[in-house]
Structure formats: C-alpha cells, structure tokens
Amino acid sequence: xxxxxxxxxxxxxxxxxxxxxxxxxxxxxxxxxxxxxxxxxxxxxxxxxxxxxxxxxxxxxxxxxxxxxxxxxxxxxxxxxxxxxxxxxxxxxxxxxxxxxxxxxxxxxxxxxxxxxxxxxxxxxxxxxxxxxxxxxxxxxxxxxxxxxxxxxxxxxxxxxxxxxxxxxxxxxxxxxxxxxxxxxxxxxxxxxxxxxxxxxxxxxxxxxxxxxxxxxxxxxxxxxxxxxxxxxxxxxxxxxxxxxxxxxxxxxxxxxxxxxxxxxxxxxxxxxxxxxxxxxxxxxxxxxxxxxxxxxxxxxxxxxxxxxxxxxxxxxxxxxxxxxxxxxxxxxxxxxxx
Numbered sequence: 001x002x003x004x005x006x007x008x009x010x011x012x013x014x015x016x017x018x019x020x021x022x023x024x025x026x027x028x029x030x031x032x033x034x035x036x037x038x039x040x041x042x043x044x045x046x047x048x049x050x051x052x053x054x055x056x057x058x059x060x061x062x063x064x065x066x067x068x069x070x071x072x073x074x075x076x077x078x079x080x081x082x083x084x085x086x087x088x089x090x091x092x093x094x095x096x097x098x099x100x101x102x103x104x105x106x107x108x109x110x111x112x113x114x115x116x117x118x119x120x121x122x123x124x125x126x127x128x129x130x131x132x133x134x135x136x137x138x139x140x141x142x143x144x145x146x147x148x149x150x151x152x153x154x155x156x157x158x159x160x161x162x163x164x165x166x167x168x169x170x171x172x173x174x175x176x177x178x179x180x181x182x183x184x185x186x187x188x189x190x191x192x193x194x195x196x197x198x199x200x201x202x203x204x205x206x207x208x209x210x211x212x213x214x215x216x217x218x219x220x221x222x223x224x225x226x227x228x229x230x231x232x233x234x235x236x237x238x239x240x241x242x243x244x245x246x247x248x249x250x251x252x253x254x255x256x257x258x259x260x261x262x263x264x265x266x267x268x269x270x271x272x273x274x275x276x277x278x279x280x281x282x283x284x285x286x287x288x289x290x291x292x293x294x295x296x297x298x299x300x301x302x303x304x305x306x307x308x309x310x311x312x313x314x315x316x317x318x319x320x321x322x323x324x325x326x327x328x329x330x331x332x333x334x335x336x337x338x339x
Contacts, residue, residue: 001228003278005320009068011312013289018052018068018075023275023282023317030073034066040182041085043314047094052316055085055099059111059128065097065109070318083107089137096154098137100127105169106139108156119152119156129171133181134157135200135207140168145186149196150181151209162196165189167212169227175234178254179209182227182241191216191225195239195257223252231272231281240281240296242272249294263299267292270313286313 018032018238038056044054052068059129063082066077075216089098091172104127106119127145132138136159137152138297147170166183174180179196187284192215226245232238238260239252249263249272253323269283269292279297284290289310293302303310 006317009316013310054087085217284313
C-alpha cells in the first residue's frame with residue numbers, strides 16, 4: 001500500500017529516551033535520552049516539524065519542559081522551572097505555550113524569552129484539556145459532576161463560557177472552524193461529543209460559537225465507553241472518537257453531528273493519530289504501553305508492537321515530504337529494532 005513517508009517520535013519509559021522511528025519500516029533512527037527522574041505528561045510537534053516539546057514533572061513535584069531536536073537528534077531542557085504541567089498545549093506558531101497545573105492554575109509561557117505569566121485559577125476546578133489557535137485558548141474543566149468550556153484571549157482574559165452536557169475528558173481543535181469536546185456520562189447524562197463551530201469576529205460583530213451535541217446511545221451493559229480523544233483530518237468532516245473503556249472508535253459525521261459507525265477493536269487504546277493521505281492510524285495505549293496500527297476504512301486492528309519497551313501514550317507523527325516520484329512501500333509497524 002502506498003502512503004506518504006512519515007516518522008514517529010515515541011517516549012520509551014524503560015530506557016527514558018525519545019525514539020525517532022521510521023514509521024513505515026519500524027526501524028529506530030535515533031535514541032535521545034532524558035533524565036530518568038522526570039515523568040512526561042505530553043508530547044507535541046512544533047509547527048515547523050523540527051522539534052518536539054515534552055512537558056515533564058520531576059520526582060520532587062517541580063515542572064520542566066524538554067525539547068527534542070529532530071534534526072540534531074538530541075534532547076535538552078529549557079532553562080526555566082515550571083508548575084507541574086498536567087495540561088499543555090502550543091500556540092500555532094510555537095512561540096508560546098499554555099499550561100495548567102493540578103490545582104487548575106493557568107499559565108502562558110513565552111518560549112523565546114522564557115517568560116512565565118500566571119493567569120490565576122479562573123474556574124476553580126480541574127482543567128482536563130487545553131487547545132489553542134491564533135486568536136484564543138480553549139480549556140475544558142471538570143467540576144461538581146459537570147463540565148465547562150472556557151475560552152480565553154491570548155492575554156488571559158476570559159471571553160466566553162459554555163456548559164457541557166457531561167464530564168469533559170479532552171478538547172481538540174479541528175482546523176480553524178471546530179472545537180471538539182468528548183465527554184463521559186454523569187448520573188443524569190449520556191456520553192458523546194460537543195461540536196462547537198467558531199464564528200470569527202468581523203468589524204461589526206464579535207467572535208462567537210454555535211454548538212451541537214452528538215450523544216451516544218445508552219449502553220446495554222451500563223459500562224461507560226469513556227470517549228477520551230478525537231482524531232480528525234483538517235479538511236475532512238469525519239471525526240474518530242477513541243473510547244478508552246469500551247475499546248472502540250466511534251465515527252462521527254461533523255456536518256450532521258451524527259454517528260456513522262462503530263469500530264470494535266476489543267483492545268483499549270487511548271489516543272489516535274491519522275497517517276497523512278491514508279485511511280490508516282497509529283494508536284497509543286496508556287494501559288498496555290504499546291502502539292497499534294488501525295485500518296479506519298475497514299474498521300480493523302492490523303498490528304500491535306511486540307516489544308519489551310514501555311511506550312508511553314504520547315507520540316508525535318512527523319510527515320516527510322518526498323520528491324515528486326512514485327514510490328510504493330510496505331506498511332510494517334513491527335520491526336526487530338523497535339522490538
């Protein structure tokens with residue numbers, strides 16, 4: 001099957017290293033160690049795809065930010081102490097990051113100047129997701145068995161708040177138009193996702209959002225599906241919602257806010273990353289600490305890494321833009337090097 005070449009950046013918790021992996025062959029290109037007394041909480045690719053940012057918590061409870069330089073194949077720590085980064089996201093240009101600590105405090109970090117600004121604790125609740133575009137920061141909060149989407153300016157001013165019909169588990173940006181919020185059930189509500197459509201500001205009207213919800217049907221077993229992550233291609237109107245507890249993927253039509261189909265995997269996954277220009281995706285698992293390849297078109301699990309390495313549930317997928325030639329390659333997630 002012909003697909004665009006790509007690389008993976010994977011966190012190996014057994015050797016405490018970032019692994020740069022050839023996605024098609026599964027061969028490890030480089031191992032970039034980081035100090036073993038730090039625990040990663042996220043891994044995000046820079047806008048120019050030359051670096052990854054890895055927020056971490058040290059054994060003493062302090063926070064820090066490591067950078068993996070994919071061109072020099074090295075890891076270094078930025079010279080600033082941070083609050084413990086339970087949530088972390090990057091601005092689109094990568095010159096600023098936004099952080100939430102365990103107590104719900106929000107911060108902005110200007111990366112070139114290493115300047116940290118505290119925004120306080122605006123919601124007095126637990127922040128369970130952050131996302132950012134050029135104009136705003138989107139945060140979701142769990143409090144009193146319910147949830148809220150709070151929108152902030154890049155200066156930390158609260159712009160809008162929206163109540164959610166369940167307990168949010170994440171927030172995902174889809175292109176420039178949609179904010180997707182998966183939520184799990186409470187005593188009185190079902191599970192599903194909220195789809196917010198962003199309406200940009202004009203000379204006469206302020207920015208706003210409209211919303212619609214896509215609710216899951218009631219589970220016969222009364223066990224939660226626990227939608228935890230969403231993958232979607234920016235130019236497409238299909239979203240793939242990872243259900244961590246029910247080991248499945250719910251496929252959502254964003255134009256109609258309706259469920260198209262359900263992919264039963266029978267194996268828990270935590271996050272999904274779609275391989276560009278394909279119907280294939282790489283899934284991570286917080287439970288099993290491995291990677292799997294999923295055929296989204298046919299709804300089936302293709303392969304799982306067979307390795308003694310503990311691969312944390314945060315990865316970055318780096319597209320490689322080849323010359324304009326026809327190349328056909330074999331998809332091979334499992335390889336002796338990664339094993």
